[in-house]
Amino acid sequence: MKRDYVIGVIVLALVALGGLYYVIDRSIPVASESTMHASYHNAQYHFGLQYPDDLVVRVTDEGGGASTLTFETSVGVRVFEIFIVTYAESSVSDARFRLDEPSGVRTNVVATTVGDVPASAFNGMNFSLGETYETWFIHGGFLYEVATTKPLGTWLQGVLSTFSFDH
Numbered sequence: 001m002k003r004d005y006v007i008g009v010i011v012l013a014l015v016a017l018g019g020l021y022y023v024i025d026r027s028i029p030v031a032s033e034s035t036m037h038a039s040y041h042n043a044q045y046h047f048g049l050q051y052p053d054d055l056v057v058r059v060t061d062e063g064g065g066a067s068t069l070t071f072e073t074s075v076g077v078r079v080f081e082i083f084i085v086t087y088a089e090s091s092v093s094d095a096r097f098r099l100d101e102p103s104g105v106r107t108n109v110v111a112t113t114v115g116d117v118p119a120s121a122f123n124g125m126n127f128s129l130g131e132t133y134e135t136w137f138i139h140g141g142f143l144y145e146v147a148t149t150k151p152l153g154t155w156l157q158g159v160l161s162t163f164s165f166d167h
Contacts, residue, residue: 042069043166045084046140047115050162055079078129080148080156087143092120092136100145103127114146115139115163123150139165 038053044067051057051071058070066085072078083100098104105125112121112135119137126132126147133153135146148156 040069045142045144046166047144048164048166049159051159079152080146080159081129083145083147085143085145086141087138088141090138092138092143096143101126114144114160115165117165121153121157123153135160 037050038055039048039050040057041048054074055071056074058072060068060070062068062083062085064086066083069082069084070078071080085100087096089096097106101124103125105123107123109120109122112119114135114137117137117139119135121133121135124132124134124147129147129149131150132147133150133156134148135156137144146156146160
């Protein structure tokens, strides 16, 4: 009898987890530029981009002129984030990388561009996102660090293709 009860609880837990996965999985955007119907503009950091209109944008002041912009689903699943900090250097130093990416993970580094600005894309590890796809670039005295989960890397490239800077 006790064994049947334990098996029943385990089956119920697996069904509940499957349902939760289904809901969360359906709340992550489909990788298609045709879904980019909302525009975001930030006057403080002099840029704009397009993103799916079913995402919510949250801005967190990190202090010292830094901010984190979080683009998430209506149920709070973080889809991607942009951390922006004042930065006077022309390239990202190893010390700055270790400060912002404590895991130290940076693999599959690829040179790319964002809004005609040189950028580096790579796979990393973030304590809140897990395995990541990230693109970092410097423009106008700011370091931009854009991150999403690794499976959404190709999708994020589509978002970044809409990125533009105020001139």
